Amino acid sequence: MIEDFDVASDWHVASPYAFLARLRHERPVFASEHLGAYVLTRHADVRAAYGDPRRFSSKGSLTISRSLTRETRDKLGEHGSFLSSFVANVDPPDHTRLRRSVSRAFTPRAVSAMEETFRRLNEDLLDRIGPQGRADFVTEIGHEPSIKLTARFIGVPEEDEAFVQAHVKDWFQLFLSPQPPERQLELADSFLTYLAYVDRLVAARAERPRDDFTSLMTSLIGTELTHREVVELISTILLGGNDTVPNQLGNTVLRLLREKAWPVEPALLQNAAEECMRIDGASLGSFRYATTDVMLHGVTIPAGSLVLLSTDSAAHDETVFPEPERFVIDRPNADAHMVFGYGIHFCVGAALGRLQLRTALEVLGRRLPGLRLAPGQEIAYRRSIVGRGLPSLLVEW
Ligand code: HEM
Known part of the structure; x- marks a missing residue:
């Protein structure tokens, strides 16, 4: 029997569901020694905690840079606490102000305007790759259109896309997964180079605005936003767009192929995508800090504790989703998963993420039936605390 989470094991991402079901039934507030966090696993509790930012604070919840060495910190200087003013990492009132600014770029109109571009990026890719008859879905198909779309949205020139992509990966590793000391220094160098790049991009758009996210955010410096907040927003949105959507798409294609549900008929696409997000979510949950002692199901979570809201478990909660381990393409409440979070921090890119998933599945199903x-x-799967993604998925057609 499994006693605790184990991020270094294969089952943590691939098949944690029997363990999570046991926690929901027997230990709904579980003190995980391995994670150094209390874990909430029931759908209702996860939702309530997301909905209560006063008692479950986001401040500092993303920064796992606690594992950085002194030398790395010295090298990073003032950037050692990077992400400290990122929108997902702060509470109201800062959050309210930042969120208002970011949301200006994600209006329904702006998002639906991206559909045509994204469709074309997928069609172009398949024009090139179709004749091969086989590919690694993750490295050759899944990532490219999302990366290009995000780069265009931000305003990264096409010739810089590869550079940005490489550096974003490095800083993600540096801040979000523990690294040996030598590697930390290399990654820190890469990160500083990347920050200097984003700084230059912001300066260029301040001088000559264009029709892109960077220009819009830069125009708010001095009134709504600081320079640093803009740099953090741009960097993290590049990450959000570059990684989470392709991860979810890879998980989704694997599920649909295994379930013999490929290609999905157009009328079912939307619900199929929701059911795939529910059953194989690209996000496993979010961390919060308890701001006061919280008493729940007879357990006291002491003030200051780290708390994991396990959306992965919530999405498999049998009280909300009957027979949760079964893939039901037309499950009526599939979208009650919380893979995009819930409450004030609900993913600002959710509509864009959904649009990409639907569009990619539609084009892929039509072109590669x-x-x-x-x-x-x-x-x-890749090893991770809070992400689910495949490093590789070999497919043929
Ligand atoms: C399938 C793809 C995606 C998944 C699974 C996902 C997941 C999430 C989750 C779980 C949160 C909440 C974090 C928390 O409460 O602590 C979040 C927030 C956020 N996401 Fe996404 N995301 C996706 C795509 C995107 C995209 C495409 C963008 C931007 C282009 C984006 C930008 C953001 C931002 C800026 C926030 C912070 C919102 C806030 O704190 O108010 N995400 N996302």
Whole structure:
């Protein structure tokens, strides 16, 4: 029997569900020694905690840079606490102000205007790759259109896309997953180079605005936003767009192929995407800090404790989703998952993420109706505390 979470194990991402079900039934407030956090696993509790930012604070919840060495911190200087003013990492009133600014770029009209561009990026990719008859879905198909779309949205020139992509990956590693000391220094160098790049981009747009996210945010410096907040927003949105959507798409395609549900008929696409997000979410949950002692199900979570809101468990809660381990393409309440979070920090890119998933599935299903898993491969997920994504998925058509 599994006693605690284990981020270094394969099951943590691939198949935690029997363990999570036990926690929901027997230990709905679980003190995980391994995570150094209390874990909430029931749908109702996770939702209530997301909805109560006074008692469950986001301040500092994203920064896992606690594992940085002194040398790395010295190198980073004032940037050692990078992300400290990122919108997902702060509470009201700062959050209210930042969120208002970011939301200006994600109006329904702005999001739906991206559909055509994204469709074209997918069609172009398939024009190139179609004749191959086989590919690694993750590295050759899943990422490129989302990365290009995000880069255009932000205003990164096409010739800089590869540079940005490489550096974003580095800083993600530096701040969000523990690294050995030598590697930390390398990653810190890469991160500083990237920050200097974003600084230059902001300066360029301040001088000559264009029709992009960077220009819009830069125009708010001095009134609504600080320079640093703009740099953090741009960097993190690049990350959000570059990684989470492709991860979710990879998980989704794997599920649909395994369930023999490929291609999905257009009328079912939207619900199929929701059911795939529910059953194989790209996000496993969010961290919060308890601001006061919180008493729940007979357990006291002491003030100052780190708390994991396990949306992965909530999405498999049998009191909300009957037979949660079964894939039901037309499940009526599939979208009651919380893979985009809930409450004031609800993912600002959710509509854009959903649009990309639907569009990619529609184009892929039409262009590659015979898509299948390549035989003989071992399917494993990347190790992560709060993300679910495949490093590779070999497919044929
Ligand atoms: C399937 C893809 C995605 C997933 C699973 C996802 C997941 C999440 C989750 C769980 C949160 C809440 C974090 C918290 O409460 O602590 C969040 C917030 C956020 N996401 Fe996403 N996201 C996705 C796509 C995107 C995209 C495409 C963008 C931007 C282009 C984006 C930008 C953001 C931002 C800026 C926040 C912070 C919102 C706030 O704190 O008010 N995300 N996302």
